[in-house]
Amino acid sequence: MTPDELAELLRSHVREVPDFPEPGVLFRDITPLLADGPAFAALVDGLAERYRGTIDAVAGLESRGFILAAPLAHALGVGMITVRKAGRLPGPVLGVDYSLEYGTARLELRSETVAEGSRVLIIDDVLATGGTAAAAIDLIERSGGTVAGLAMLIELVALEGRSKITGYPLESILRY
Ligand SMILES: O=P(O)(O)OC[C@H]1O[C@H](OP(=O)(O)OP(=O)(O)O)[C@H](O)[C@@H]1O
Numbered sequence: 001m002t003p004d005e006l007a008e009l010l011r012s013h014v015r016e017v018p019d020f021p022e023p024g025v026l027f028r029d030i031t032p033l034l035a036d037g038p039a040f041a042a043l044v045d046g047l048a049e050r051y052r053g054t055i056d057a058v059a060g061l062e063s064r065g066f067i068l069a070a071p072l073a074h075a076l077g078v079g080m081i082t083v084r085k086a087g088r089l090p091g092p093v094l095g096v097d098y099s100l101e102y103g104t105a106r107l108e109l110r111s112e113t114v115a116e117g118s119r120v121l122i123i124d125d126v127l128a129t130g131g132t133a134a135a136a137i138d139l140i141e142r143s144g145g146t147v148a149g150l151a152m153l154i155e156l157v158a159l160e161g162r163s164k165i166t167g168y169p170l171e172s173i174l175r176y
Pocket residue numbers: 061062063064065099100101105124125126127128129130131132133161
């Protein structure tokens with residue numbers, strides 16, 4: 001599938017929900033994509049084709065990133081790293097506080113799950129302000145990994161998340 005075809009696949013399977021989870025936010029909901037077996041499979045296949053042979057692990061960002069990271073890691077035959085919200089992982093963990101389009105949060109990672117010098121692909125559904133992605137980069141690097149790239153299904157360009165992660169290869173399939 002070409003990048004344009006993948007973008008169209010996404011565009012036709014993402015629902016726009018105004019004022020969720022709070023007034024003023026236009027929420028991009030990927031659940032229609034996940035519920036469509038052939039569409040979800042085509043997306044994972046497209047990502048696997050793009051990254052095959054170039055990475056050693058896939059890091060998924062809780063929780064929607066997990067849904068993408070697990071099948072992609074499986075398709076590539078590499079491990080999956082879980083970057084989780086505060087208090088979910090048994091210690092010892094590394095943690096970092098960050099801000100969201102709506103609210104603040106904390107991400108944690110078990111650094112033992114990142115092999116020294118491994119090339120890690122960070123994946124998530126949406127890049128908004130970039131706070132989550134920047135926090136994940138910080139955790140992977142403090143754990144000894146190398147961030148080989150970031151893959152986002154959707155990039156909300158107006159929120160300028162890309163400016164928080166300069167110097168890292170960031171690819172988004174669909175930009176609004
Ligand atoms: O670029 P940012 O402004 O940091 O926002 C992007 C993040 O926000 C959403 O996650 P959320 O924290 O809502 O959690 P969820 O996946 O559990 O719904 C989304 O899945 C990204 O992880």
